[in-house]
Amino acid sequence: EPEVTQTPSHQVTQMGQEVILRCVPISNHLYFYWYRQILGQKVEFLVSFYNNEISEKSEIFDDQFSVERPDGSNFTLKIRSTKLEDSAMYFCASSQQREGHEQFFGPGTRLTVL
Amino acid sequence: AQSVTQLDSHVSVSEGTPVLLRCNYSSSYSPSLFWYVQHPNKGLQLLLKYTSAATLVKGINGFEAEFKKSETSFHLTKPSAHMSDAAEYFCVVMDDYKLSFGAGTTVTVRA
Numbered sequence: 354e355p356e357v358t359q360t361p362s363h364q365v366t367q368m369g370q371e372v373i374l375r376c377v378p379i380s381n382h383l384y385f386y387w388y389r390q391i392l393g394q395k396v397e398f399l400v401s402f403y404n405n406e407i408s409e410k411s412e413i414f415d416d417q418f419s420v421e422r423p424d425g426s427n428f429t430l431k432i433r434s435t436k437l438e439d440s441a442m443y444f445c446a447s448s449q450q451r452e453g454h455e456q457f458f459g460p461g462t463r464l465t466v467l
Numbered sequence: 468a469q470s471v472t473q474l475d476s477h478v479s480v481s482e483g484t485p486v487l488l489r490c491n492y493s494s495s496y497s498p499s500l501f502w503y504v505q506h507p508n509k510g511l512q513l514l515l516k517y518t519s520a521a522t523l524v525k526g527i528n529g530f531e532a533e534f535k536k537s538e539t540s541f542h543l544t545k546p547s548a549h550m551s552d553a554a555e556y557f558c559v560v561m562d563d564y565k566l567s568f569g570a571g572t573t574v575t576v577r578a
Contacts, residue, residue: 357510386565386566388566388568395568395569395570395571396511396557396566396568397568398565398566398567401564401565408564409563409564409565411565444510444511446511446566451564452499452561452564455501455513455516456566457513458503458510458511458512459510460508460509460510461510
């Protein structure tokens with residue numbers, strides 16, 4: 354069964370460093386998403402991506418964040434200068450369509466900023 | 468904006484007894500609703516979804532949910548809990564093509 358994969362599973366970084374979280378969505382999916390879950394809080398939407406551009410982003414997704422689909426398979430989230438409050442579990446998801454369709458989630462990357 | 472409220476942060480049941488996880492939604496139109504489950508150190512897995520077809524939705528692993536418009540509810544049930552059902556459960560609504568999650572309900576199953 355096809356699945357979304359994410360690497361690394363755990364990333365530890367120093368405050369102010371850049372990190373890149375990687376995701377491989379399901380191959381025939383067209384819509385891609387990033388969500389995050391700070392420990393003890395709700396899962397929150399960050400950004401959606403379609404046709405090589407951002408289709409929607411939340412207030413959390415400020416200038417420190419960027420997304421990219423550098424090739425036909427990978428989908429990345431970059432945090433330019435990490436802050437302590439960026440420590441969270443980051444989930445990548447993908448879907449075939451937008452409206453009413455299931456989003457398939459990866460296992461997540463736990464980011465710890467020291 | 469659409470949102471969901473999960474009424475219980477923690478539910479504890481004995482193995483073999485029914486499970487009920489409560490969720491209320493807030494929506495100005497007919498919503499798309501989902502239940503996802505997250506086992507420890509695993510990703511989010513879809514249990515079931517409601518997208519304005521049948522109001523009683525059957526999902527994987529014996530779970531089902533009933534959409535009740537009059538009560539704005541989408542409660543998740545399972546007639547007989549298994550030890551493997553111990554996990555975090557999220558009620559989710561699609562809000563303008565993105566998912567809006569409830570706070571989650573932790574289910575523990577006692578032997």
